[in-house]
Amino acid sequence: MDTHMHGTPKRATWLWLSLIGATLLTWGMGTHGAAGTWAIAALAAISFWKGAVIILDFMALRHAPLLWRAITMGWMILVWAVIAIAYLKGLGQ
Amino acid sequence: METTSTSLPHGAAGHPTPAAEPRLAGDLAIWVFIMAELLAFGAFFAAYAFTRANNIELFNAEQAGLDRTAGAINTILLLTSSYFVVRAVQAAELRAARAAANWLLAAIVTGLGFIVVKLGEYAAAFAHDISLSSSPFHMFYLSLTFFHFMHVILGLVILVAMWNNARQGRYGPGNMNGIETGAAYWHMVDLVWLILFPLVYVIH
Numbered sequence: 001m002d003t004h005m006h007g008t009p010k011r012a013t014w015l016w017l018s019l020i021g022a023t024l025l026t027w028g029m030g031t032h033g034a035a036g037t038w039a040i041a042a043l044a045a046i047s048f049w050k051g052a053v054i055i056l057d058f059m060a061l062r063h064a065p066l067l068w069r070a071i072t073m074g075w076m077i078l079v080w081a082v083i084a085i086a087y088l089k090g091l092g093q
Numbered sequence: 094m095e096t097t098s099t100s101l102p103h104g105a106a107g108h109p110t111p112a113a114e115p116r117l118a119g120d121l122a123i124w125v126f127i128m129a130e131l132l133a134f135g136a137f138f139a140a141y142a143f144t145r146a147n148n149i150e151l152f153n154a155e156q157a158g159l160d161r162t163a164g165a166i167n168t169i170l171l172l173t174s175s176y177f178v179v180r181a182v183q184a185a186e187l188r189a190a191r192a193a194a195n196w197l198l199a200a201i202v203t204g205l206g207f208i209v210v211k212l213g214e215y216a217a218a219f220a221h222d223i224s225l226s227s228s229p230f231h232m233f234y235l236s237l238t239f240f241h242f243m244h245v246i247l248g249l250v251i252l253v254a255m256w257n258n259a260r261q262g263r264y265g266p267g268n269m270n271g272i273e274t275g276a277a278y279w280h281m282v283d284l285v286w287l288i289l290f291p292l293v294y295v296i297h
Contacts, residue, residue: 006118006179006182006183006186007183008183009180012176012179012180015176016172016173016176016179019176020173023168023169023172026295027161027162030161047287047288050172050287051288054280054284054287057179058178058276058280059118059276059277059284063115063118064115065115065116066115068124071128072128075131075135076288079135080288082138082139082142083139086139086143086145086146089146
């Protein structure tokens with residue numbers, strides 16, 4: 001059993017603090033009236049990054065066979081792409 | 094995965110070198126289950142996004158009535174709970190059974206926090222006569238969040254079982270499969286929320 005599979009406590013703590021910071025940032029953007037396509041794009045990008053941290057680091061897929069990493073990251077890319085297409089479709093209504 | 098434990102190369106300082114062989118953390122069965130769950134949530138998210146695209150004004154107006162602060166607090170609670178589970182797995186890797194159990198208990202408490210906040214949100218929604226049939230937005234809001242809510246409850250049951258095992262010292266470098274399997278499920282519940290929350294509560 002390799003002891004590095006799940007990283008170090010220090011790295012996990014920094015990632016967790018970054019995730020909380022990103023959450024507070026997007027929450028602050030919302031409460032200060034950030035709106036429009038660019039604000040939504042920033043929110044989606046930050047949310048995507050948070051998901052990537054969960055997949056690659058917390059789920060430890062960074063150290064998994066490529067196929068599993070590709071399927072899981074591919075799922076998230078596909079979901080956000082569908083959300084983006086639907087959002088842009090809605091703008092044209 | 095004990096097969097690699099004796100054959101790992103060691104660095105100059107005598108420490109094991111980082112993961113030589115790629116390895117899936119947890120049981121293969123849970124990962125097949127996670128993929129099925131992600132597909133189901135993905136289909137749900139796509140249905141929401143395209144229904145919204147055809148009902149922009151209705152969705153924007155009713156979304157404005159949701160409690161985004163409660164949603165943000167729940168995001169922080171789930172992220173923190175996931176972090177505690179990571180620390181529990183790391184502790185188990187180092188044979189620190191007591192620490193692993195304590196981290197799991199902290200993860201259970203923060204997970205319960207999510208349940209309390211969500212129940213408060215549902216109570217407020219029902220007080221305003223929001224139901225599955227009150228509008229397409231409310232149908233999606235209630236069904237999506239409740240589907241996720243059920244996953245949180247199942248995740249908490251799994252965490253309690255893991256906590257019980259950790260307290261009895263069942264996890265360690267030679268026996269990581271159980272704790273890694275439960276951890277993968279709990280992180281999946283977090284991952285789904287990280288899309289559900291911005292999609293349903295924020296994007297307008």
